[in-house]
Amino acid sequence: MIELINGIAVSKDFDGKLFGRMNKKEDTVIQIGDKKIGDGEFAVIAGPCSVESKEQILDIAKFVADNGAEFLRGGAFKPRTSPYSFQGLEVEGLKYLHESKQKTGLPVVTELTSLKYIDEYMKYVDVIQVGARNMQNYDMLKELGKIDKPILLKRGIAATINEFLMSAEYILSGGNEKVILCERGIRTFSDYTRNTLDIGAIPLLKKITHLPVIVDPSHASGLWWLIEPLSLAAKAVGADGIIVEVHNQPENALSDGGQSIKFDVFKEMMNKLL
Numbered sequence: 506m507i508e509l510i511n512g513i514a515v516s517k518d519f520d521g522k523l524f525g526r527m528n529k530k531e532d533t534v535i536q537i538g539d540k541k542i543g544d545g546e547f548a549v550i551a552g553p554c555s556v557e558s559k560e561q562i563l564d565i566a567k568f569v570a571d572n573g574a575e576f577l578r579g580g581a582f583k584p585r586t587s588p589y590s591f592q593g594l595e596v597e598g599l600k601y602l603h604e605s606k607q608k609t610g611l612p613v614v615t616e617l618t619s620l621k622y623i624d625e626y627m628k629y630v631d632v633i634q635v636g637a638r639n640m641q642n643y644d645m646l647k648e649l650g651k652i653d654k655p656i657l658l659k660r661g662i663a664a665t666i667n668e669f670l671m672s673a674e675y676i677l678s679g680g681n682e683k684v685i686l687c688e689r690g691i692r693t694f695s696d697y698t699r700n701t702l703d704i705g706a707i708p709l710l711k712k713i714t715h716l717p718v719i720v721d722p723s724h725a726s727g728l729w730w731l732i733e734p735l736s737l738a739a740k741a742v743g744a745d746g747i748i749v750e751v752h753n754q755p756e757n758a759l760s761d762g763g764q765s766i767k768f769d770v771f772k773e774m775m776n777k778l779l
């Protein structure tokens with residue numbers, strides 16, 4: 506049973522939990538270089554699904570930086586459904602992301618798929634993304650609890666709110682307080698979108714937890730033309746930002762081209778969002 510008392514969601518389940526607003530009322534603000542997430546400003550993390558080449562990531566990084574993005578995304582290690590699909594440029598990709606940061610000033614957000622590479626991530630990456638498929642990789646979460654690096658934790662494909670929060674608790678209880686939650690759509694019977702954006706989860710989570718909550722409209726919808734309305738919806742319900750896929754040539758993208766927005770669409774969306 507969840508009760509709302511003075512705007513804070515209160516339940517026996519949250520009692521004593523580090524994520525709970527019951528125990529820490531003030532919003533957690535995550536400092537990343539000279540940027541912040543959770544400070545009341547709407548943060549935009551933008552970039553391609555995958556890093557495909559040095560030129561590609563640099564070109565996209567420059568464009569999104571010039572148009573209001575504060576962070577650069579791009580997968581170097583890709584968790585793909587098929588083993589025959591592009592798997593990412595791996596450590597080379599991390600280096601290209603780092604180079605793009607040096608040229609644009611955008612801190613880098615990228616997914617970790619194996620703890621084998623943690624040293625490279627500590628060196629080249631500003632925010633470590635835990636993907637939906639690894640939300641319940643408890644060994645990984647425990648290790649990420651021991652490091653001093655912000656973690657962007659995505660909600661699992663079929664994870665309940667409680668499971669999502671308990672995964673965050675694994676990281677927090679290890680001593681790493683810098684956790685950003687990301688609602689990226691859950692699998693439902695709805696058939697025209699890749700996933701279903703659980704829009705109600707955002708105000709709900711904001712009442713339960715002091716951690717920042719962002720939205721990924723790209724994986725939530727799978728359709729580039731739904732990105733703008735879902736991003737505006739995310740802002741309207743109080744999200745702290747979005748992580749969005751942008752590509753210079755979506756038609757030739759090596760992953761998720763159909764849900765990636767082109768430069769002009771990104772620019773127009775940013776004019777409405779910020």
Ligand code: PEP
Nearest residue numbers: 554636637638659689724
């Ligand atoms: C991604 O951000 O490219 C990704 C694979 O996301 P998710 O883990 O949400 O599927």
Ligand code: MN
Nearest residue numbers: 554750760761
């Ligand atoms: Mn993707």
